[in-house]
Amino acid sequence: MRALVLVAAIGIPAAHAAPVEYTLDPAHTTVYFSASHFERSSVRGRFGKIDGRLLYDADSGAGALDVTVDLGSVDTGNRTLDGVLRSAQFFDIAEHPVARLRADRFLTEAGRLTAVEGELTLHGVTRPVRLLAERFRCGEVTLFGVRRQVCGGDFRAEVPRSAFGMTRFLPEVGDIVTLQVAVEASPAASVPR
Template sequence: MRSTLFALAAASLFATAAHAAPAQYAIDPTHTFATFEIDHFGASTNRARFDKKQGAVEFDKAAKTGKVEVTLDMTSVNSGTAAFDKHLKSKDIFNTDQYPVSKFVSDKFVFDGDKLKEVTGQLTLNGQTHPITIKANKFTCYESPMLKREVCGGDFEATIDRTQWGVNYGVDWGFAKNVRLVLQLEAVKQ
């Protein structure tokens, strides 16, 4: 009887260890970049980035599950041209006086075997929230020799129809509706 109880206790302990809690990560703003690209009449591509961002990731490698929340300070948009930045912040486009932040929240990581394929979630922009799927072009975790902690990160992208979020400026003139979002993200284990 004692050996049976011992075996059950050991099995229970092993099962608990195998299902460890997800790890918590804080986004490293020095290795995280959020940019967008939009076609300009077929002649060129307008690009800009958001200089201020923050967020957190929860990731369980064994279960292949996770959560992510990334917040962008829309007032930090930076195209490299002050006049264009001012227009991007205006009511015509991001309306940063009324909606100073944008947020992506997800609780679904999709894997193909051991490879992260995509992250699905909700994007809030201009006061509206709609689902998006962000494709993972690459993703890995590594032990940072500088931080002496685990870092997970990758390169992600999605294409959205901006009019879903009420960003309609220039559509009547032939400006593209589709915007390519590119996110390079690294997060440090806490």
């Protein structure tokens, strides 16, 4: 599954900057998830293979995001559970290997990004999704003597897995899945690989 993850980017100062294309940094972009387990604890995991790009206009705050998540990269720390999640009981990665987030609504208040809205495709089903920005910042950073522009943030959403046709083990394993997306992006030509 390639799907999920959101980010916005940094603008280069100018009177009217044109939209800039940014690429997600795969080393610093991760999608985490959790769901209740018998309403006593939480099942948690992450996806490690994420790819995506962002088109962002720093002047207007408008943007478009396209992110894919490789569902086979799921990691809960439990091999048996990872196998169940990859199977036809949940993600069915043989039929639906990736999840995809496409967003074209960037919402701001007082110049601050507050949310991103679009559509999430998972398990062959597409539904609207809204990710709240818990933090977001753009600017130049220096790491190991290399300077580059970076935008990054933490985002959060809650989605009902049943809306995507994944109903196995309900209600023992909760329907509402919390997604936490940590992202970093840089102008397309400067992302380290």
